[in-house]
Amino acid sequence: MRISFIARVVSAAVVAAAGAAAAAADADGLTLPAGFSVVVVEEGQGPARHLDVAANGDIYLGGGNGLSVLRDTNGDGKADVVKSFGNVKGTEVRIFKDWLYVSDDVGVYRYALKKGELVPTGARETVVSEFPKERQHADKTFALDDKGTLYVNVGAPSNSCQERDRQEGSLGRNPCPILEKYGGVWVFDGTKLNQTPANGRRFATGMRNAVAIEWNPAQKALYAVIHGRDSIDTLFPALYNAEDNATRQGEEFHQIVDGGNYGWPYTFFDTKLGHRVIAPEYGGDAKKEPEAGKYANPLVAFPAHWAPNDLLFYSGKSFPAKYQNGAFIAFHGSWNRAPEPQAGYKVVFQPMKEGKPSGAYEVFADGFAGDMKDNSPDNARYRPVGLAVGPDGSLYVADSQKGRIWRIAYAKK
Amino acid sequence: MSARGLRRAAVVIGACLVVACVAVGGETPVPPATASSATDARPPGQLLYGKHCLSCHQADGRGVRNMQPAIAGGTWVQGDARALALFVMSGGFDSASRKDSAEGNVMPAFRQLSDADLADLLTYVRQKFGNGASAVSAAEVAEARTSLGPAPIS
Numbered sequence: 148m149r150i151s152f153i154a155r156v157v158s159a160a161v162v163a164a165a166g167a168a169a170a171a172a173d174a175d176g177l178t179l180p181a182g183f184s185v186v187v188v189e190e191g192q193g194p195a196r197h198l199d200v201a202a203n204g205d206i207y208l209g210g211g212n213g214l215s216v217l218r219d220t221n222g223d224g225k226a227d228v229v230k231s232f233g234n235v236k237g238t239e240v241r242i243f244k245d246w247l248y249v250s251d252d253v254g255v256y257r258y259a260l261k262k263g264e265l266v267p268t269g270a271r272e273t274v275v276s277e278f279p280k281e282r283q284h285a286d287k288t289f290a291l292d293d294k295g296t297l298y299v300n301v302g303a304p305s306n307s308c309q310e311r312d313r314q315e316g317s318l319g320r321n322p323c324p325i326l327e328k329y330g331g332v333w334v335f336d337g338t339k340l341n342q343t344p345a346n347g348r349r350f351a352t353g354m355r356n357a358v359a360i361e362w363n364p365a366q367k368a369l370y371a372v373i374h375g376r377d378s379i380d381t382l383f384p385a386l387y388n389a390e391d392n393a394t395r396q397g398e399e400f401h402q403i404v405d406g407g408n409y410g411w412p413y414t415f416f417d418t419k420l421g422h423r424v425i426a427p428e429y430g431g432d433a434k435k436e437p438e439a440g441k442y443a444n445p446l447v448a449f450p451a452h453w454a455p456n457d458l459l460f461y462s463g464k465s466f467p468a469k470y471q472n473g474a475f476i477a478f479h480g481s482w483n484r485a486p487e488p489q490a491g492y493k494v495v496f497q498p499m500k501e502g503k504p505s506g507a508y509e510v511f512a513d514g515f516a517g518d519m520k521d522n523s524p525d526n527a528r529y530r531p532v533g534l535a536v537g538p539d540g541s542l543y544v545a546d547s548q549k550g551r552i553w554r555i556a557y558a559k560k
Numbered sequence: 561m562s563a564r565g566l567r568r569a570a571v572v573i574g575a576c577l578v579v580a581c582v583a584v585g586g587e588t589p590v591p592p593a594t595a596s597s598a599t600d601a602r603p604p605g606q607l608l609y610g611k612h613c614l615s616c617h618q619a620d621g622r623g624v625r626n627m628q629p630a631i632a633g634g635t636w637v638q639g640d641a642r643a644l645a646l647f648v649m650s651g652g653f654d655s656a657s658r659k660d661s662a663e664g665n666v667m668p669a670f671r672q673l674s675d676a677d678l679a680d681l682l683t684y685v686r687q688k689f690g691n692g693a694s695a696v697s698a699a700e701v702a703e704a705r706t707s708l709g710p711a712p713i714s
Contacts, residue, residue, distance in 0.1 A: 282653070282663075282664040282665075283664040283665060283666075284664070285664070306665075311651075311668075311669070311712065312666050313665065313666055313668045314651070314668045314669060315668060315672065378615065380615075381611075381612065381615055389615070392615070482616075482618070482624040482627060482628075483615055483616075485614055485615045485618055485619060486610060486614050486615065486619065520620075521618070521619050521620035521622075522618070522619050523618045523619060523620045523622055524618070524624050524625075525618075525622050525623070525624060525625055526620075526622075
């Protein structure tokens with residue numbers, strides 16, 4: 148059983164390697180499709196998270212050490228000027244009109260972006276604050292629509308809403324009280340200041356942690372890729388083994404609609420069975436399905452534990468036509484697949500047409516993790532965590548291990 | 561070579577293919593517990609680690625940054641054996657090493673394990689991954705267990 152599983156992984160890896168273009172000598176150890184090239188923009192701002200690129204090419208970056216801005220003054224793609232600013236240590240960074248919106252674990256803030264300024268000189272304004280401080284799934288990532296509506300991911304501070312979080316055999320709380328204040332998307336008027344969570348409205352629920360949340364301007368719709376639950380094997384060893392845990396709980400990609408329910412903690416999408424199952428904490432037997440139609444099925448269920456940490460709909464002009472309005476997803480990579488081989492650690496492209504998947508996903512950029520000694524995530528060379536598109540259509544990728552930033556460009560042939 | 565030996569060799573070769581066989585030098589990563597582990601010749605502490613600890617604290621005991629703390633080099637793990645036994649049986653966030661830690665995930669309680677298993681497991685984590693603390697006896701675990709409160713709701 149175990150050998151055949153490994154053989155499957157190996158053969159899958161071989162197929163993937165054969166399908167991708169060989170790594171270009173100058174690709175910084177990454178593999179990319181033919182015609183794409185890589186420039187290392189910068190490394191040195193510490194663990195990076197999300198980023199966004201202004202119309203003039205300035206890159207605004209968030210991370211564990213705070214905010215920074217990077218400018219390339221001579222057009223070679225590498226940052227020549229790097230400045231730290233502000234006092235926000237968090238994940239999300241989004242440019243909306245003349246504002247830079249950022250977040251940490253407890254709030255969303257903004258700075259005015261004035262013409263000619265590299266570092267914002269205006270005071271930080273608070274859009275929403277006083278989200279409860281939590282240790283788990285606390286990043287308040289967000290999306291903004293074209294009117295400035297603010298959609299905030301309020302992750303659940305729990306794995307599966309057990310009476311005792313992550314305790315073997317502990318049953319689920321029913322109904323799960325966490326869903327009253329967490330585990331969904333809360334919506335605010337992003338142009339108003341000094342709001343608290345009470346000023347928001349729960350827009351969608353049943354989402355464990357939707358770090359990768361994004362407005363699709365072409366479809367005028369909200370999308371997210373959600374981190375699925377951990378540890379079905381160690382919590383319910385009579386129902387699941389380690390291989391099950393490493394492979395069955397899909398990372399669900401959804402269009403998020405007003406009033407939508409995406410199934411956490413009561414269910415998860417089982418990628419082996421190809422349908423949603425009742426979670427073991429709620430009486431699941433590894434097969435039983437929930438009531439039909441109660442929870443949305445994912446547009447795509449990506450492999451377990453890949454950790455989708457950013458989502459981007461490509462609207463740049465320089466990539467080939469097939470990328471237009473398709474979705475790039477940065478997968479941070481697994482830890483909970485152990486003892487099975489870790490996976491993820493790549494940027495995936497999901498072809499989309501009119502807001503729906505139009506084909507199988509493709510690995511776009513890979514090779515971030517390197518050899519990853521001892522199968523240990525902390526030994527990954529890089530872990531992709533943030534995505535943005537520059538004014539020239541290049542794709543920017545940020546890494547959380549060292550803060551490396553790449554610019555991926557397409558050269559017409 | 562026995563059938564199981566052949567099978568294990570195949571697993572090792574498979575693992576090498578997957579991770580490019582880089583596990584040379586330093587600590588040998590912990591092999592996963594398999595279905596045949598009950599009859600395996602490996603030390604029980606290692607098997608128990610593979611079953612209960614590895615998926616969070618990882619094969620090299622380094623944990624995962626922002627998620628689970630490292631066992632390797634841990635002052636708490638190598639400190640007072642009674643306090644460690646009590647913490648592993650009760651779980652939570654309140655160990656001495658975690659007061660200022662950024663790791664987000666809670667330590668589950670392992671009071672369901674026997675005194676002998678806990679002794680083997682604690683001895684293993686105190687002496688593996690470069691750690692060098694004293695062994696823990698089943699009697700020490702049993703004595704620590706007398707200080708545990710009633711089992712919380714599960």
